[in-house]
Amino acid sequence: MAVIGVSLQNDQHPANVIFRKNLLRYPVKVFPVNPQGGVLQGETVFKQISAIPEKIDLAVIAARADQVPGILSQCIEAGVGGAVIISGGFSEVGRHDLQEQLVFLAKKDDFPFIGPNCLGIYAPAIVDTFFLPIERMIRPDQGNVAVVSQSGGILVDVMLKFKEEGIGLSLGVSIGNKALIREIDLLRHLENDPATKVIAFYVEGFAEGEGRDFVLAAKACTKPVIMIKSGKSPGGSRAVSSHTASLAGDYEVFSQVMAQMGVVEAKNELELISFCEALSCYQTPIDGNIAIVTCSGGHGAITVDVCAAQGLQVPSLASREQELLRDGISDSIKNIASLGNPIDLTGSGVDEDFIAVASRLVAMPEIDCVLMLLLPYTPGITSDLGARLSSIFQKAGKALIAYVPHVEKYEMMIEGFELNGVPVAHSIEAAVLMAAALKRCKPC
Amino acid sequence: MLKNEIREILNASKSKGWVMEPDAKNILRLSGIDVPCFTLAASFAEASRFVREHGFPVAAKVVSPNIMHKSDVGGVAVGIDQDDLLLATFERFSRMDGFAGMLVEEMVSGLEMMAGAKVDRQFGPVVLFGMGGTGVELYKDTAIRMAPLAEKDVISMSNCLKAHPLLEGYRGAKPVNRVELTRTFLAFSDLVMDIHEFIESIDLNPLFCSPERCIVGDARIVLKGK
Numbered sequence: 126m127a128v129i130g131v132s133l134q135n136d137q138h139p140a141n142v143i144f145r146k147n148l149l150r151y152p153v154k155v156f157p158v159n160p161q162g163g164v165l166q167g168e169t170v171f172k173q174i175s176a177i178p179e180k181i182d183l184a185v186i187a188a189r190a191d192q193v194p195g196i197l198s199q200c201i202e203a204g205v206g207g208a209v210i211i212s213g214g215f216s217e218v219g220r221h222d223l224q225e226q227l228v229f230l231a232k233k234d235d236f237p238f239i240g241p242n243c244l245g246i247y248a249p250a251i252v253d254t255f256f257l258p259i260e261r262m263i264r265p266d267q268g269n270v271a272v273v274s275q276s277g278g279i280l281v282d283v284m285l286k287f288k289e290e291g292i293g294l295s296l297g298v299s300i301g302n303k304a305l306i307r308e309i310d311l312l313r314h315l316e317n318d319p320a321t322k323v324i325a326f327y328v329e330g331f332a333e334g335e336g337r338d339f340v341l342a343a344k345a346c347t348k349p350v351i352m353i354k355s356g357k358s359p360g361g362s363r364a365v366s367s368h369t370a371s372l373a374g375d376y377e378v379f380s381q382v383m384a385q386m387g388v389v390e391a392k393n394e395l396e397l398i399s400f401c402e403a404l405s406c407y408q409t410p411i412d413g414n415i416a417i418v419t420c421s422g423g424h425g426a427i428t429v430d431v432c433a434a435q436g437l438q439v440p441s442l443a444s445r446e447q448e449l450l451r452d453g454i455s456d457s458i459k460n461i462a463s464l465g466n467p468i469d470l471t472g473s474g475v476d477e478d479f480i481a482v483a484s485r486l487v488a489m490p491e492i493d494c495v496l497m498l499l500l501p502y503t504p505g506i507t508s509d510l511g512a513r514l515s516s517i518f519q520k521a522g523k524a525l526i527a528y529v530p531h532v533e534k535y536e537m538m539i540e541g542f543e544l545n546g547v548p549v550a551h552s553i554e555a556a557v558l559m560a561a562a563l564k565r566c567k568p569c
Numbered sequence: 570m571l572k573n574e575i576r577e578i579l580n581a582s583k584s585k586g587w588v589m590e591p592d593a594k595n596i597l598r599l600s601g602i603d604v605p606c607f608t609l610a611a612s613f614a615e616a617s618r619f620v621r622e623h624g625f626p627v628a629a630k631v632v633s634p635n636i637m638h639k640s641d642v643g644g645v646a647v648g649i650d651q652d653d654l655l656l657a658t659f660e661r662f663s664r665m666d667g668f669a670g671m672l673v674e675e676m677v678s679g680l681e682m683m684a685g686a687k688v689d690r691q692f693g694p695v696v697l698f699g700m701g702g703t704g705v706e707l708y709k710d711t712a713i714r715m716a717p718l719a720e721k722d723v724i725s726m727s728n729c730l731k732a733h734p735l736l737e738g739y740r741g742a743k744p745v746n747r748v749e750l751t752r753t754f755l756a757f758s759d760l761v762m763d764i765h766e767f768i769e770s771i772d773l774n775p776l777f778c779s780p781e782r783c784i785v786g787d788a789r790i791v792l793k794g795k
Contacts, residue, residue: 336691337715367770367791368705369685373697373713378689381713385722 126252127174127181127205129196130188130212131157131165139211139256140187141165146259153252154179175203182206185245185254190214193241194226201234208238209245209254216302217242224304231305243301244277247284249294257281268293269322270405271315273308275300275329283327286398289532291543292405295320309339316346323404325351325397336379344386349404349565352383353391389565396558402548403559407524411493413437413564416486417467419498420474420506424528424553425467428496431557437564440491442466453481475505476513483514487521494524494560498553501535511541519545524563528556571763575599579767579792585634588790591672596790597773600760602753603784607674613659617652619673626650626676629658630787635667637789640703642666647676677786679779680735680745684754686716686761686771688793694765696758698726701775716765718758723751736778743780753783769793 126147132138140157147155148166156168156177163170171177174184174196184200186193190212200208215224224241231238239245245254249267253259255277265287274280277299287294295318298311308326315321324346331339343350357376383390389404391397415437419425429439442450447464454462454470455478462478463469470478479497486495497514499506511527518525527542527549529535542549550556575596582588588596594604606623609632610616620627631644639645644665646658655673662671683701688694692715699711712726727736727750738744753776761771768790775786 331691333690334693336689337693340692340715367685367687367772367789368683368774369687369697369772370770370791371706372699372709372711373685373687373689373695373770375689375691377711378687378692378695378713382692382695382715385714385725 126153126183126185127156127158127171127177128185128187129158129174129200130186130192131159131170133159133161133163133165133170138187140185142256142258143185143187143211143254146253150259151250151252156181174199174205177203180204180206183252183254184208185211187211187256190220190223190241194223194230197227197230197236197238201230201236205236207236208240209243210238210240210301211243211245211254211256212240213242215241215304224302228304237306238304239298239306240301241304244280244299246299247280247294247297255281255299263288265292265294267295268405269295269320270325270401271296271298271311271318271321271323272325272327272401273298273300273311273315274327275303276327277301279327282394283325283397286394287401290398290402291539291549292398292402295322307335309335309342312339312342312346312350316348321348322408323349323351323401325401326353327397328352328354329356330354336382340382340386340388343388349389349408350387351389351391351397351400351404351562353393353397354379387565389562395555399550399555399558400562402550403526403562406546406548407563409524409563410565411524411560411563413560414491414493415439415560416442416489416492416495417498418470418479418482418486418495419467420470420472420500420503421498422463422467422469424498424500425463425469428498428553428557429467431553432560435557435561437557437560439466442468442489446485446489449485450482453485454478472503473505474503476507476510479506479510480513480517483517483525487518487523492523494526494563496526496528496556496560498528498556499538500530501538508535508537508541511538511547512545513541515542515545515547518547524560526550526556526559528553572599575764579764579790582790583792586792586794587637588792589632589634589669590630590639590788591632591670593771593788593790594785596760596764597785597788600763601756602760602773603749603782604788605674605677605784605786607672609670610659610673611670613656616655616659616671616673620652620655623675627655627673628676629655629662630672630674631662631665631668632670632672633665633667634669636665639787677777677784679777679782679784681775681786682732682736682778682783683772683774684757684776684785685711685773686757686768688765688768688770694761696754696761698723698754699730700732705774716758716761718754720751720755723754726754745778746780746782749781749783750778767792 128144130140162172263285450464591609608619628647681701685697694716712729714722
């Protein structure tokens, strides 16, 4: 990798930050480039890209906008694989001409580049072109969710939330002005990326007709696609001549077409993170018949309400099935537990009761997802329950979603779930959203 | 395939920016969508001839290149059941801005739904299904799908409406004809795909849906600006 535009005077220059973090923290071989030459961090600074004695796969360009077309040409000539153009000063400030020049040069020689005006790519433990000092970033672990964002700032925030929620990232891409490589190109690339199982997008808008091509590609994509859009409110009061034009505003069309084509639309950040977490664990769609298991009647009741609002069913269990569950639980709760769904094992329930109920629920065909609301303050529940429950569901191939309220205090239980591929929510709403994601938020 | 007759109507309407109701209904009829039996009467004599052939009651609407929203100016009269009322309506309409005739048509009934189409900037042609009538923009009970529609899209659109129970036969009423509803929307979707380069949006409102058929009460096609 080459970083073009490093400064010999200013160590806070974006190019220097990128060079330094890759030199010290990532397994890539990185070369600094500046026309003045010299030495940086003990490494030789090359005067131009063609002077580097090795084949360069990726050039990161962080020079002044007016210099970028020239640098891009040199990269193409030197046989570089592709580029990330960090520099701003193009279409976003009205310099469409300069941006078009980049696209012209790249298309002429079939040379891929991301940007300009972007953070570029973040692949955990592989490479990182973000010009943010590494100690300032909250870095998610390697995983199977790819995030493509028109906004670099949003991407950095999503990565922070991923870390907090234990969601692994396969690749983060900030596409900035998306002059050449756009959402649809990355969708196609990520569909073929074996490390990626879920593809999430933050989009501000598509160009004319581009939305149509994108949703058709997303519909054909074998991996779940998640979308969050900003700019939902109509821009100003446009005069509209027909009812349809007024009713089918830009966002209404966007949202309903996404649902029609099986793209999971997140309406806000909580939905985005919950959907990413759930779909990173389970890619097989469910019909949305939920069993709720809890040790608090109130939690069960609230969860039923939230499920109904999300279009999920909580089917009552027949008396035969309730008897099956009753057979498995401790004598001490046989007469106080509610087993109709929601299933309330009461504050006297112990690990073995949850295990017994779980192993019977996974065998019931009318249930395709179980929400386990665990309140570890009840004395009979231990931290081992996370891993033990996970293994039952894993073997049965059924979806389990856990709710555990306090992250720090019950960390071991949470890890027991997450390290075994079960998503954990920290609010009832988030737990239900995870189940809704598995239903792929179908239109009706 | 875009029929030549449809192309000719669209080209002839270009200068007005929209297609007036009689022409719009001819386009729909050519596309296999049911419209009421109607005539465009330039004189009262022509209006009465229609009534002699088809009988009362009839609906009458003003036709004028200057009046796109007829109800807003009192340009719609329904349930006309005698000659003097027909004459009074004709005289009233003939004084309206840009009067180009009176559309006289058989009265139709059913659940007031609406079908619409729009060429969206990002997604191209889309089709809308919703509760119809004059309050559509208040209730906003609509479902939108990218065209061309498949049969399952039509079913999903109906299921998505709050008014869905009305279509199924609410409180003892007979359900609307599903086969006709689906046929109408698939024909409409085909039309939209054929003419999307000409249009900005289409309103078929109301679209009367009954146990027997789906039939367009009023139609407006807004053409693409220059």
